[in-house]
Amino acid sequence: MTVLRALAVLVLLQGAGCVAFSSSLPAKPAFRLLRHDIQLTIDPASHRMKGLDRVTILAGGRELREIAVTLNKALVVAWVSRRGALLPFQPGPLPPATALDAGRAHRIVVQLDPPAIAGETFALDFDYAGEINDPPKAPRHLRFVTPSETSGHIGPEGVYIGPETSWYPDVPNSLASYRVRATTPPGWETVGQGALLAREVMPQGTRTTWEAGACGVRSPEVSAEGRFDCPSEGMTLAAGPFVIEAQKSGPVEIATYFHPTEAALADEYLKAAAEYLETYSALLGPYPFPRFSIVENFFASGLGMPSYTLLGAGAIRRHYTQPYALGHEIVHSWIGNHVFNDGGGNWVEGLTTYLANYYWHELKGDSRKAREERRMMLWNYAVYVPPDRDYPVAQFTRKSDQRDNAIGYSKAAMVFHMLRREIGDERFFAAIRMLVSEYGGKRAGWKDLEALFGRVAGRDLRSFFARWIEQQGAAEATAGADPDVHLFRRIPRGDLPAMLNLFVTDAKRLVVMPAGGRQDVAPYMELAERVSKQESVAVQTADRSVPSEWGKASVLLLGGPAAGAAFEWARRGLPPGVELRPDGFRIGGREYGGADKAVLVSFRNPDDPAHVVSLFYGLSPDAAQPVARLLFFYGWNSWLVFENGKVVARGDEE
Numbered sequence: 001m002t003v004l005r006a007l008a009v010l011v012l013l014q015g016a017g018c019v020a021f022s023s024s025l026p027a028k029p030a031f032r033l034l035r036h037d038i039q040l041t042i043d044p045a046s047h048r049m050k051g052l053d054r055v056t057i058l059a060g061g062r063e064l065r066e067i068a069v070t071l072n073k074a075l076v077v078a079w080v081s082r083r084g085a086l087l088p089f090q091p092g093p094l095p096p097a098t099a100l101d102a103g104r105a106h107r108i109v110v111q112l113d114p115p116a117i118a119g120e121t122f123a124l125d126f127d128y129a130g131e132i133n134d135p136p137k138a139p140r141h142l143r144f145v146t147p148s149e150t151s152g153h154i155g156p157e158g159v160y161i162g163p164e165t166s167w168y169p170d171v172p173n174s175l176a177s178y179r180v181r182a183t184t185p186p187g188w189e190t191v192g193q194g195a196l197l198a199r200e201v202m203p204q205g206t207r208t209t210w211e212a213g214a215c216g217v218r219s220p221e222v223s224a225e226g227r228f229d230c231p232s233e234g235m236t237l238a239a240g241p242f243v244i245e246a247q248k249s250g251p252v253e254i255a256t257y258f259h260p261t262e263a264a265l266a267d268e269y270l271k272a273a274a275e276y277l278e279t280y281s282a283l284l285g286p287y288p289f290p291r292f293s294i295v296e297n298f299f300a301s302g303l304g305m306p307s308y309t310l311l312g313a314g315a316i317r318r319h320y321t322q323p324y325a326l327g328h329e330i331v332h333s334w335i336g337n338h339v340f341n342d343g344g345g346n347w348v349e350g351l352t353t354y355l356a357n358y359y360w361h362e363l364k365g366d367s368r369k370a371r372e373e374r375r376m377m378l379w380n381y382a383v384y385v386p387p388d389r390d391y392p393v394a395q396f397t398r399k400s401d402q403r404d405n406a407i408g409y410s411k412a413a414m415v416f417h418m419l420r421r422e423i424g425d426e427r428f429f430a431a432i433r434m435l436v437s438e439y440g441g442k443r444a445g446w447k448d449l450e451a452l453f454g455r456v457a458g459r460d461l462r463s464f465f466a467r468w469i470e471q472q473g474a475a476e477a478t479a480g481a482d483p484d485v486h487l488f489r490r491i492p493r494g495d496l497p498a499m500l501n502l503f504v505t506d507a508k509r510l511v512v513m514p515a516g517g518r519q520d521v522a523p524y525m526e527l528a529e530r531v532s533k534q535e536s537v538a539v540q541t542a543d544r545s546v547p548s549e550w551g552k553a554s555v556l557l558l559g560g561p562a563a564g565a566a567f568e569w570a571r572r573g574l575p576p577g578v579e580l581r582p583d584g585f586r587i588g589g590r591e592y593g594g595a596d597k598a599v600l601v602s603f604r605n606p607d608d609p610a611h612v613v614s615l616f617y618g619l620s621p622d623a624a625q626p627v628a629r630l631l632f633f634y635g636w637n638s639w640l641v642f643e644n645g646k647v648v649a650r651g652d653e654e
């Protein structure tokens with residue numbers, strides 16, 4: 001494994017990365033929103049925005065006497081009008097079973113007098129203003145990196161407003177086109193979806209106009225079905241004091257919007273984005289948008305929006321250009337942000353993971369890395385999905401924990417791999433190109449994919465989809481039956497190398513730390529307290545006697561030789577050739593010493609190999625401290641050696 005692998009673990013398998021949503025669809029709506037034309041003024045200093053949205057609406061099959069739209073409660077509507085005439089309106093609570101937070105959003109019911117006739121297209125103007133002030137909260141989990149949580153925020157540190165903010169009048173599951181003309185203070189830039197139609201720098205501020213309905217180089221027009229081409233699921237805007245760098249890649253403009261402190265990294269991102277766009281355009285068909293931007297966020301995130309990605313400063317500084325990172329967000333431009341998930345499930349993340357995180361390595365001819373990725377998907381499932389907590393891929397909608405990640409991303413990606421082997425490369429990729437061209441701007445579900453792949457393959461794929469999508473579980477084959485890891489099978493926990501993640505996912509586990517009171521155990525005490533608080537794990541202190549329960553659980557033993565009797569108990573299970581001493585250690589055939597070194601080694605519990613012991617210590621408190629903070633990001637290896645907090649060697653149990 002490499003350092004990149006560590007980042008992959010951190011970002012992909014530990015659960016960050018972008019998230020595609022999926023929700024249920026209502027039957028036959030009374031009306032549809034076709035288009036928003038929004039004039040927006042943002043004042044970060046006061047957290048306020050002011051909007052004027054001209055909403056184009058198509059009445060359904062019946063006369064329409066009123067319409068209800070959702071809007072953030074903090075945004076006060078001044079007036080609603082049609083063709084210049086004011087209309088009565090009143091706020092009210094959201095109907096039950098709405099995906100939106102009823103504490104944050106409410107309904108505005110507008111009386112249409114005279115009513116709209118069946119099939120009529122008309123426009124309403126909404127004038128509204130208020131404060132959007134929900135500062136991002138720090139992630140809650142110890143080992144699961146969630147983006148900081150906010151429903152949307154306007155502030156001096158930055159602006160992020162999207163559909164979940166309800167910053168414009170909307171209805172659930174709308175697919176509309178959007179034009180936004182946003183004005184920000186001088187020195188600030190706004191990024192939206194689609195095409196940048198205009199950018200005016202004026203003394204009083206910067207005004208940019210974004211057209212999200214634009215797909216490719218085409219301009220939006222009403223199709224025969226009465227909707228605009230290439231609609232979006234919503235409009236997300238980001239704004240900040242950005243430095244813009246841009247370059248052309250064929251017909252596509254690629255841009256970075258970074259804060260001045262990260263601006264020097266722009267070239268690296270522009271170059272990587274150009275390579276992904278070129279590669280995936282050849283594989284999936286023309287890139288569906290006129291522009292792709294990489295935008296620095298003011299909170300930790302890895303979000304893929306149509307035509308841009310929003311990355312936290314930390315991710316940008318960590319060179320987040322890998323296939324599982326920037327590559328994944330760019331593939332979402334076709335899969336997820338152009339072809340949308342329908343209400344019934346989420347195939348988007350599995351296919352995006354397959355094409356970006358995995359298939360990139362095949363495309364580049366790195367079969368060793370490709371095999372390692374496949375193996376990692378099986379490990380992910382083996383570790384995070386115990387048989388009694390499994391569920392079918394068809395039930396995955398969005399990721400909220402590692403189990404969802406292992407099923408909705410890893411297993412689903414392996415299922416696409418098996419589908420490809422089942423029908424052959426040529427048909428598989430022809431079907432994916434057809435998916436993009438036929439379903440661009442529309443929703444598709446697992447059933448649509450089954451029909452489409454079946455059509456291209458010229459055969460019925462019912463049993464394949466029933467087995468792998470609708471049923472839970474994996475093949476029960478042995479490792480010998482599939483040496484190259486092409487089959488989605490369950491690896492028994494006992495066959496996995498010992499690793500910290502086996503401790504993390506063991507129902508019986510405890511943390512043991514050296515007796516307290518001494519300066520040199522401080523890093524372990526902090527870590528133990530954090531683990532016990534956030535993971536609800538019992539903490540015990542190493543004492544003269546070792547309770548028998550340690551032999552029936554997975555144990556995280558902190559402090560190494562300083563843990564006295566506990567260490568003596570554990571060391572019986574150390575793999576041959578591993579020696580741990582207070583002033584040095586021997587592992588992976590090498591001797592390590594010096595006050596800057598630390599080691600994390602996992603091995604089978606000497607009293608019961610169904611559990612593991614993970615042992616962590618530094619040769620000084622300064623060596624242990626930086627590793628202790630991030631210990632759970634190192635869950636996939638049997639041993640790691642750290643120098644000043646950086647991994648310098650790692651390996652897996654044979």
Ligand SMILES: [Zn+2]
Nearest residue numbers: 018019349352
């Ligand atoms: Zn994704």
